[in-house]
Amino acid sequence: MCRKSDMNDPYRILGVMPTSSDEEIRDAYRSLMRRYEGDDEKLSEITEAFDSIMNIRRGGSVQIPDGGFSEVRRQLQNGNYNDADSMLEGIGEKTAEWYFLKGSVCYAKGWLNEAYANFSQACRMEPYNPEYNSALRHMSETKGGYMQGDPNGNPYRGSGRTFGCSVCDICNGLICADCCCECMGGDCIPCC
Amino acid sequence: MFGYVKPFKPHMRICEYETYKAVYCGLCKILGREYGFVSRMTLSYDFAFLGLMALALNDSPAVVGPQRCIAHPWRKTSCLRSSDGLAYTAAAAEILIYNKVKDDLDDRRFLAKLFPWFMLKLTKKAYKKAAELYPGLAAYTAEQMSRQAKLEKDNCKSIDRASEPSSNILAEIAAGLSEKEEQKRILRRFGYLLGRFVYIADAFDDVEKDFRAGGFNPLVIGNPTINDLNLPEIQRRTGDSVNFTLGALADSYVQLEIKRFKPIIDNIVYLGLKNVFYDLIRKKEENEDIE
Numbered sequence: 001m002c003r004k005s006d007m008n009d010p011y012r013i014l015g016v017m018p019t020s021s022d023e024e025i026r027d028a029y030r031s032l033m034r035r036y037e038g039d040d041e042k043l044s045e046i047t048e049a050f051d052s053i054m055n056i057r058r059g060g061s062v063q064i065p066d067g068g069f070s071e072v073r074r075q076l077q078n079g080n081y082n083d084a085d086s087m088l089e090g091i092g093e094k095t096a097e098w099y100f101l102k103g104s105v106c107y108a109k110g111w112l113n114e115a116y117a118n119f120s121q122a123c124r125m126e127p128y129n130p131e132y133n134s135a136l137r138h139m140s141e142t143k144g145g146y147m148q149g150d151p152n153g154n155p156y157r158g159s160g161r162t163f164g165c166s167v168c169d170i171c172n173g174l175i176c177a178d179c180c181c182e183c184m185g186g187d188c189i190p191c192c
Numbered sequence: 193m194f195g196y197v198k199p200f201k202p203h204m205r206i207c208e209y210e211t212y213k214a215v216y217c218g219l220c221k222i223l224g225r226e227y228g229f230v231s232r233m234t235l236s237y238d239f240a241f242l243g244l245m246a247l248a249l250n251d252s253p254a255v256v257g258p259q260r261c262i263a264h265p266w267r268k269t270s271c272l273r274s275s276d277g278l279a280y281t282a283a284a285a286e287i288l289i290y291n292k293v294k295d296d297l298d299d300r301r302f303l304a305k306l307f308p309w310f311m312l313k314l315t316k317k318a319y320k321k322a323a324e325l326y327p328g329l330a331a332y333t334a335e336q337m338s339r340q341a342k343l344e345k346d347n348c349k350s351i352d353r354a355s356e357p358s359s360n361i362l363a364e365i366a367a368g369l370s371e372k373e374e375q376k377r378i379l380r381r382f383g384y385l386l387g388r389f390v391y392i393a394d395a396f397d398d399v400e401k402d403f404r405a406g407g408f409n410p411l412v413i414g415n416p417t418i419n420d421l422n423l424p425e426i427q428r429r430t431g432d433s434v435n436f437t438l439g440a441l442a443d444s445y446v447q448l449e450i451k452r453f454k455p456i457i458d459n460i461v462y463l464g465l466k467n468v469f470y471d472l473i474r475k476k477e478e479n480e481d482i483e
Contacts, residue, residue, distance in 0.1 A: 028447060
C-alpha cells in the first residue's frame, strides 16, 4: 500500500534526492509534467511537490537546520558538488548531517556505493530524520531492483510509477470495503 | 568492454527488432564508408544503442530501405540509409576503439602484444579522421584513459573511483548526442551511469581471469589466496552496485526527451542491461557446475 508519509514526501513524488541541484529538480519537474500531460490530478500533485521543495529552498515554510552546513547545501543546490566536497573535508566534526551531505556529494558525482554507505551512517546516527531517511529510502529501493519509469512494472514499488496506487491497492481496498459492508449487514460485492 | 548494452530479445516485438537491426546496419554502412572496412569489424551493440539514442533525441530524417549487407550478400536487408545522427556515433566509436586497443597494448606482455599492436595499426587512420572531426572528444578520451591506467596501476579498490574515468568518457560521448543544453546535462549523467554499468559488468565478467593472471580487478575483496576468491560475496556486492547504477540511470533516463524508438530504448534500459548481468551470473554458475 502507498504510505501516507511517502505520498507527502515531495522528493519522492518528483523522484529526486533531497539535495539534488535546483537544475535537477527543474529537469525532473519538466519531464514529469510532459509525461502526465492531460492528467490534471497528477499534474497538480507534481506542481505542489515542486513548489514545496522550492519553498523550502528559498527559506519558506520549513527551516533547514543550520550547523555550519548551510553553505555546503547551497553549493549542492547550485550543482557545485566539488566545492561542497572541499567544504565538507574542511569540517572536522562528522555529525549525522556531515555524513548525509557527504553522501549527497557522492551521489551527485555518481559514486553510488560510497553515497549509500554515507546515507546509512547518517540514518544510524539520526534514525528519525526525514531528510536522511528520504535519501536512504531512494537508494534502498534501487538496491532492491527498482527503476523509475519501468514500463514492465516492478513488484517492489508499484507498477513503474513514481506515485499513486497500484491495481493491488484498489483490489485490497474493495475487499476491505466489502468486509466492512458485510459487518454492517450489507453486501457490497455479493461474490466475495 | 563492449557488448554489454544490448536489447532483451525475448521481450521485443519483431518490428522493433527489425528497426534495431536497421540502425545497426546503417551504422555499419557509415563506418565502412567513412572509416574503411576494418572499422566495420569493430562495431558492437553498444554503438548501435548510442546511434539509436542519437536518432531518438533529434529530428533528423531517418530513412530505412533495403540494402545489400556484407554479412549476408545474397539478400537485401532493411538498413538505415543515412542520418546525421549516426555520423557522430561512428566518430565516437572510432575514437573509443582506438584508445581501447592502445590500452590493451599497454596492458599485455610479449607475444600477447601482437594482436593489439596489429589492430592499432589498422585503426590509426580511422582514428585520425574521427579525431579531426571531434578533437575535444579525442583529447578528453585519451586523458581519461590515462587516468584509468593510473588508477589500475595503483590497485584502486573502490569501484566508485575505479570506474570513474571510463564513466566520464561515456558521459562526454553521450553529452554530444543532443544540441540542447538542457538535454546535454541529463545526457552527461545518463552516459556516466551507463559507462559505470559497462565497467562493472566487464570487471565482473573478467574477475576470475584477472585474478588468476595477477591482473587488476576492483571487485576482488581483500587479498585472497588462489583458492579463495569468495565469488558469492563478490557477486552479491556487484549485484548491489549494478542495482544502484541502474536505478540512478533510470532517474536520468525518464528526463530525456525521447522522440522516437522509445519502446526499443526502454527495452535496452529496463530489460537489456539487467539481463546482461543475469547472463554473466548464469555463465559463472554453469562454469562452476562443469568444474
